[in-house]
Amino acid sequence: xxxxxxxxxxxxxxxxxxxxxxxxxxxxxxxxxxxxxxxxxxxxxxxxxxxxxxxxxxxxxxxxxxxxxxxxxxxxxxxxxxxxxxxxxxxxxxxxxxxxxxxxxxxxxxxxxxxxxxxxxxxxxxxxxxxxxxxxxxxxxxxxxxxxxxxxxxxxxxxxxxxxxxxxxxxxxxxxxxxxxxxxxxxxxxxxxxxxxxxxxxxxxxxxxxxxxxxxxxxxxxx
Numbered sequence: 224x225x226x227x228x229x230x231x232x233x234x235x236x237x238x239x240x241x242x243x244x245x246x247x248x249x250x251x252x253x254x255x256x257x258x259x260x261x262x263x264x265x266x267x268x269x270x271x272x273x274x275x276x277x278x279x280x281x282x283x284x285x286x287x288x289x290x291x292x293x294x295x296x297x298x299x300x301x302x303x304x305x306x307x308x309x310x311x312x313x314x315x316x317x318x319x320x321x322x323x324x325x326x327x328x329x330x331x332x333x334x335x336x337x338x339x340x341x342x343x344x345x346x347x348x349x350x351x352x353x354x355x356x357x358x359x360x361x362x363x364x365x366x367x368x369x370x371x372x373x374x375x376x377x378x379x380x381x382x383x384x385x386x387x388x389x390x391x392x393x394x395x396x397x398x399x400x401x402x403x404x405x406x407x408x409x410x411x412x413x414x415x416x417x418x419x420x421x422x423x424x425x426x427x428x429x430x431x432x433x434x435x436x437x438x439x440x441x442x443x444x445x446x
Contacts, residue, residue, distance in 0.1 A: 224336070224379060224382055224383075225336070225342045225345075226332060226333075226336040226342025226343075226344070226345025226346060226348075226349070226378075226382070227333070227336070227342075227345060227374070227375060227378040227379045227382055228375075229342065229345065229346055229349045230323075230345050230348060230349035230352060230374055230378060231371050231372075231374050231375040231378075232349075232371075233349040233350065233352055233353040233356070234319075234323060234349075234352050234353070234356045234367075234370060234371040234374050235368060235371035236353065236356075237352065237353040237354065237355070237356030237357045237360070238319075238356045238357070238359070238360040238367040238368035238370070238371065239360070239368060240357050240360075241356060241357040241358060241359065241360030241361040241367065242360050242361070242364070242365065242368060244357075244361060245360070245361045245364075248358075248361045253358065253361050253362045254362075256358040256362070257358065257359070257362045257415065258416065260322075260355060260358065260359065260415060261412050261413075261415035261416040262412070262416070263412075264322060264408055264409075264411055264412035264415060265408075265409055265412035265413070265416075266412075267405070267408050267412075268405045268406065268407075268408035268409030268410075268411070268412055269405065269409060270405065271401050271402055271404055271405025271408065272402050272405040272406055272409065273402075273405075274398045274399075274401055274402045274405070275398075275399060275402030275403070275405075276395065276398065276399065276402075277399055277437060277440065279440065280399065280433065280436045280437045280440050281399060281402060281403050281406070281429075281433065283436050284403065284429040284430075284432045284433040284436045285403065285406065285426065285429045287428075287429065287432050287436070288425070288426055288427065288428035288429030288430070288432050289422070289425055289426050289428070289429070291425075291428050291432075292422065292424065292425025292426060292427070292428040293422065293425050297424050297425050297428065298317075298422035298423065298424035298425040299422070301313070301317065301424055302314065302317055302424075311363070311364055311366070312364060312365055312366040312369070313366065314363075314366065315359075315363035315364050315365070315366025315367055315370075316366035316367075316369050316370055316373070317366075317423065317424060318359075318363065318366075318411065318414060318415060319356070319359050319363065319366060319367040319370040320370040320373040320374070320377070321407065321408075321411050321423055321424075321427070322355065322359070322408075322411060322415075323352050323355075323356075323370060323373075323374050324373065324374060324377045324378065325404045325407050325408055325411070325427070328344055328345075328347070328348040328351075329348065329377075329378060329381070329404075330381070330397055330400055330401055330404065331344055331397060331401070332344035332345040332347075332348055332378075333345070333378055333381035333382040333385055334381075334385045334392065334397065336382045336385075337381070337382040337383065337384070337385030337386035337387075338385055338386065345378070352374075356370075396433075396434060396437065399433060399437060400430060400433060400434075403429055403430060403433055404430070406426075407423060407426060407427060407430075410423055410426065411423060
């Protein structure tokens with residue numbers, strides 16, 4: 224859990240600093256840096272998608288996740304609840320949480336921390352998130368600060384889950400989860416750049432479904 228605690232502190236500190244400096248950072252500079260974050264998010268998404276080896280399984284999980292998330296109204300409900308904290312806060316909370324918690328560094332970092340007690344990857348990720356959270360908070364507001372709690376909850380849960388499951392998680396599954404995370408990050412990049420908005424929290428339901436879909440696919444191939 225040491226890596227998650229470090230990451231939580233860096234996001235909270237960076238967001239707090241960004242909020243404090245918000246009025247001192249020119250709007251044009253905020254816009255340029257925000258665009259850079261969006262473009263880099265697109266790049267990370269594309270890079271991760273290249274690791275997908277079972278595209279059919281990822282596609283099925285994504286469609287099922289979108290349908291289930293939409294039926295439950297997850298994205299709409301969470302954004303609406305978060306917006307009670309202030310105008311625009313919900314969108315900022317969702318965008319920053321997805322940026323900080325979806326991706327290979329999160330999955331692999333939590334796995335290493337949970338299985339081996341090695342927080343090195345999460346330390347590196349936390350340092351990157353520190354810089355991102357400063358400019359995100361300056362551009363988006365308090366929602367970025369609140370995302371520190373989401374980092375603690377999501378990464379902490381993942382770390383504990385990996386520790387409980389042990390070494391039974393295959394590298395191929397981690398690769399497919401990272402690839403699916405890349406698709407979500409690509410969608411987030413388009414969202415950050417105001418090109419297209421997606422119900423990303425609905426689509427994120429695909430992540431817990433993917434291991435089950437892969438198991439069914441493997442079962443079918445064995446018959």
